[in-house]
Amino acid sequence: MDTKPFMWLPIPTRHGWRVTLHTLEGQIPADYAEAAERLAHSWGVHAVRVSSDKPGRVRLAATVRDPLVKVDELPPSTELLKVTVGRLETGTPWVIDFRTVPHWINAGATQSGKSNLANALIVGLAPQPVALVGFDLKGGVEFTPYAPRLSALATTRAECGGLLDDLVALMTDRMGVCRMAVRPRERPSRIIREGL
Ligand SMILES: Nc1ncnc2c1ncn2[C@@H]1O[C@H](COP(=O)(O)OP(=O)(O)OP(=O)(O)O)[C@@H](O)[C@H]1O
Numbered sequence: 166m167d168t169k170p171f172m173w174l175p176i177p178t179r180h181g182w183r184v185t186l187h188t189l190e191g192q193i194p195a196d197y198a199e200a201a202e203r204l205a206h207s208w209g210v211h212a213v214r215v216s217s218d219k220p221g222r223v224r225l226a227a228t229v230r231d232p233l234v235k236v237d238e239l240p241p242s243t244e245l246l247k248v249t250v251g252r253l254e255t256g257t258p259w260v261i262d263f264r265t266v267p268h269w270i271n272a273g274a275t276q277s278g279k280s281n282l283a284n285a286l287i288v289g290l291a292p293q294p295v296a297l298v299g300f301d302l303k304g305g306v307e308f309t310p311y312a313p314r315l316s317a318l319a320t321t322r323a324e325c326g327g328l329l330d331d332l333v334a335l336m337t338d339r340m341g342v343c344r345m346a347v348r349p350r351e352r353p354s355r356i357i358r359e360g361l
């Protein structure tokens with residue numbers, strides 16, 4: 166059956182437009198993601214991205230041209246542990262917020278931009294009141310320029326092991342402080358008695 170999904174009017178965005186659709190019975194956002202490249206070709210745009218913030222709704226964001234061709238500077242974030250590291254493929258700022266997601270892995274193929282990302286993170290965090298330590302097993306080639314800002318920089322396997330031990334000791338100390346600060350819980354039997 167050839168039924169078209171209901172589509173709201175497109176809304177212009179800085180780099181193109183976005184439009185919301187109501188999915189048909191049995192459809193999921195991945196069905197649209199699979200067709201995104203075909204849609205980009207038939208609409209004559211650079212790319213179509215698919216997202217969904219509500220069950221039964223799919224948002225298609227079309228970018229007319231590649232927003233990453235022109236390199237421009239973004240204002241640095243002023244919020245603690247938040248770093249604007251660049252732009253996303255949609256043209257919107259790419260913000261890494263360590264308070265929302267504290268753990269990250271920066272991995273990728275050779276020449277995919279890992280060092281650039283690491284540099285952007287250090288440059289973004291350097292003015293903030295946070296401690297930074299570096300593990301640089303490229304013999305210090307990557308992070309030595311930042312040494313004056315780093316609390317520690319390990320550049321050999323042995324130094325990395327030592328630095329990790331130091332960090333674990335620091336973490337254990339802090340866990341001890343947290344443990345002491347935790348209010349002792351009331352015993353459940355007492356709470357139950359009082360509730361009766
Ligand atoms: N976001 C980006 N936009 C455009 N060019 C980029 C971007 N990130 C990196 N590059 C370019 O891609 C190349 C590789 O970047 P980079 O050295 O950061 O990659 P890498 O993953 O660390 O490489 P390697 O595996 O060799 O260490 C460089 O020429 C860099 O200028």
Ligand SMILES: [Mg+2]
Binds near residue numbers: 279280281
């Ligand atoms: Mg690199």
